Amino acid sequence: MNDNLRDRIAAAIDDTFTVYADFDAQTAADVALATIQGAYVPPPPGSDRDKLPDHLLAVAASHMPPYTSTACQMADALEAAAGEQPELVGELREWAQRMRSSCRITRKQDMAACQHPQHREGDS
Numbered sequence: 001m002n003d004n005l006r007d008r009i010a011a012a013i014d015d016t017f018t019v020y021a022d023f024d025a026q027t028a029a030d031v032a033l034a035t036i037q038g039a040y041v042p043p044p045p046g047s048d049r050d051k052l053p054d055h056l057l058a059v060a061a062s063h064m065p066p067y068t069s070t071a072c073q074m075a076d077a078l079e080a081a082a083g084e085q086p087e088l089v090g091e092l093r094e095w096a097q098r099m100r101s102s103c104r105i106t107r108k109q110d111m112a113a114c115q116h117p118q119h120r121e122g123d124s
């Protein structure tokens with residue numbers, strides 16, 4: 001393995017486990033791999049890296065829908081399907097939990113909070 005690749009892997013792992021410390025190992029591994037491969041890596045939850053300028057958000061605010069992350073929407077869909085598919089219930093619930101744990105909490109463009117009930121009091 002050449003030194004450049006070794007350095008990139010080390011940096012990706014270091015960044016990933018710093019920024020994604022609260023995430024499961026699979027999510028962290030996915031982010032590290034994407035980083036190493038030079039793929040787009042979305043900003044970590046809470047990051048304002050992709051936030052739009054405040055003056056544009058101010059004029060667009062009334063047109064922006066309430067935010068529920070796609071991860072939370074997908075978790076709900078998987079849970080709903082789990083109630084209908086007994087043979088897949090374990091797998092569906094496992095993926096639902098994975099989706100829930102990967103919610104960004106904030107919309108990256110304007111930092112609006114995810115409105116899913118799972119984030120109320122003590123949940124995250």
Ligand SMILES: [Zn+2]
Pocket residue numbers: 068069072103104105114115116119
């Ligand atoms: Zn959420």
